Amino acid sequence: MSEMQLTMNESKGTVLSSSEAKDNIKKEKVKGIIFQIMCVIAALFGIVSLGALLMYVIYEAAGWLDWQFISSSPSRFAEKAGVLPPLVGSSFVIALVALFSLPLGVGSAIYLEEYSKQSYLRRFIEINIANLAGVPSIVYGLLGLGLFVSTFNLPHGIVLVGAFTLTLRVLPIVIVSSQEAIKAVPDLQRHASLGLGATRWQMIRTVVLPEAMPGVLTGTIIALANAMGETAPLIMIGAATTMFTPPHGIMSSFSALPLQIYAWSDFPQSEFQHGVTPAAIVVLLVIILSLNGIAIYARNKFYQRNRQK
């Protein structure tokens, strides 16, 4: 630091003495440190708050979460209450969502990436998908209600309607992540395959899809984790907030874990507010976070494999 050090004030035409300049520098440094601390706090604020809330909810769930809770039906007596029907309902619906959204999502992505290079149609469809991703989930519930229930005359609140509705909801996520995975396959491999005389579909089936599959699955699992937590669309299609028996087929009524949590969060009794509901929340979060964990693990594996190549 020489005496010639000038501060920002110089631009205003005043030249500062060296002691004033040093003072100013010190002030700026303090400002910088305070700002950095604020940034750290902002970055940690959400994480720490959520962490505290999660720890508390686990603590409250601890005495309630046992095999009896997993294997029983909801009850108005807290010690008899359980989550079997909504747990089966959620799993059933999500399995169907996986079954529908994987082929539809991957197929869409293949069309956009492999068949429609840079056409207006492609741009149109892509803008459409981007817009769909921003539509509030409750609006998808209205779509399901108006289309599947009112127009196709399917019954209210059945497994199939729930699965259709959530499939439309998560499809944009599956398509976009599948596109990313397909884009990451190097063109060299496509050219090699086509050069050997493969048709386009043969090339996609034997080269692009196997290579892109881990990325596609990662995106699909994340989408399924999202679908698992969806509540509002299921309410709109008339899914029950409480069911005492698990669904036995695609045409039977169902409840889902988030719906049961919503129903219980209204119960005024302390055993429900601070026992049964936290236990159900922990069950739901364990499923969602493990799905996310599997997705992240698969992605890391995938990147490691690619790096070794």
Next chain:
Amino acid sequence: MDLDIHKQFRVDIKEHIVRYIFFSFAFLSVITTVGIVIVLLTDSVIFFSEVSIVEFFTSTRWSPTIKPVEFGVLPLISGTLTFTLVTSLIAIPAGLLAAIYLSEYADERVRSVLKPTLEVLAGIPTVVYGYFALVYITPMLKSFIPQMSTFNVLSASIVVGIMIIPTIASISEDAMRAVPNTLRHAAFGLGVTKFQVTTTVVVPAALSGIVSSFILGMSRAIGETMAVTIAGGNLSRMVNWLKPGDTLFEPVQTMTAAMVEIGISDVTGDSVAYRSLFAVGLTLFLMTMVLNMVSQYIKRKYREKY
């Protein structure tokens, strides 16, 4: 030879069929959009033949099931805007500062842990956030603010604000990381501090991305349903924004919460209340769509090209 031609023909046919199947899959997204618009419009049109559009947009009372029934959407819009505003006041500063930290201060190792952890915030279901707000946050706030109602805007806004932080942070961070280092180095060369480089060079250069992330975050808050249904109360009313207590500590009903209330009631498929769902849904859909489009437009139009 003949056989080969047949085989070639079959392969060609298969190629075409595969192509059209995939096209129809991709086109499903267009059909979905059209489906949403048609479904919302059909019932809305019938609704507006039963309830005048003037009443819908000017009446300050929303009472779809309790007589005398009245369908004024203004209280719901008032509730939604209140909730969105308070949520933004929490999510925007936190999201922006978190983005600055990730982009400008954190080293690669911290960033690689912090970023996915932040994403977890957006992955927690909103019904769980709603429970947290009602059962944990409100009682805690009540011990400081005794006049606070059991159902209130502030608690719901805090949890949804936390949920939206990653949306704002990740888009803003992308925008800031796209600012080339030459700009930063040029500023450092003039002898300014890191704080000044960040606030006078990086943030202004990334402003289009940052603003578009704010708008997207607000659009998320407008469409948010469960947290505000559980913790925000279901009291449709006009909020007086000049009174902070009335804005923050009292219950409201948002458009989404009003839809859930009709959704879980025994309202049948052939009633005005049922069709009012679609009129409110259409209003909500248009509001979020306009915001999403503005967000995308700002991002495209004002992006600095380096």
